[in-house]
Amino acid sequence: MNNKIYKYCLLQYRHSQFLGEVLNIGVLVYYPSFQRLVFLKPEKLLRLKFAYPNIQEKTIKIYFKAFEDRIKNLNVQPELFSNFDSDDAFKKFIFKEFLPEDSSALQFGDIKKAIQFIDDLTTIENQLYHLYFSAFEHTLNNYNRLDETHLLNKYKSLIKSLDSSVYNKENKRLFIDYEISPKEGETFKFDIGWKNGSLNLVKPVSFDVQRNETIQNKAYKFYGQFLDLEDYATDKNIRFDLLIAKPKKKDLFKTFDNAISLLSKPKKVKLIEESDLESYSQKTVAALNLFEN
16 A cells, blocks of 8 residues: 555544435544544534534544544554555544444445545644534634634734725835745735835734634745745745734634744844734835835
């Protein structure tokens, strides 16, 4: 087996065998290169409850806990995974160790394969989570989420409310959809740029999410990106201004604090949290007003 291929199998809720209605509510993942099993599940079953109000949510959560406990025991016995070269063997293993193949509502689907493009399994699992479970994060209060678009629009609105005349393409200190190309074939796009001595390039980064892993992955992604751009920014007199939205969930605050600490390390990065957005907008407008026709 190619060790850079991993396998996974979707746990599905089949409300009606006759109608063929299916919702994905779990993912069982096997990494051959690590001889490791992982079970992913949505944090909440709101989407399933909205679709089928009478589901036995407590029973499903008991299954989830049983799967996680079983995986802990199996992962200390890697010799049990030696014959997983065959998809059929892996499927039989799932039927034996987790759920039998029958006509009940909970069933594992077909085996899927994907390239293990990185040894950081958290990144892979985060992508699988969002691929299959992002819909479970939509709640009735989701319109309150401050994502990148809302954060950027709030910044633009503040600029226009302070001085509507400065936000236009004729202003030579203002740059919209500004791109930099530090290396051939490598381009980075920023929503807004403005000059005040240095060129300040603005990018919104929202940590108003549902999971610790999402915050961690975003933080490391941008930390690496701006660390790589440090020499280029010094040479071109550029500063990167990140508009930051913090999470609403209190249990994510510690991870968010760690993310902010990490993003503060690149020398050419300035962090502007939502609470400071108004004063930052005032500085932007003051700089844009320095241009004289």
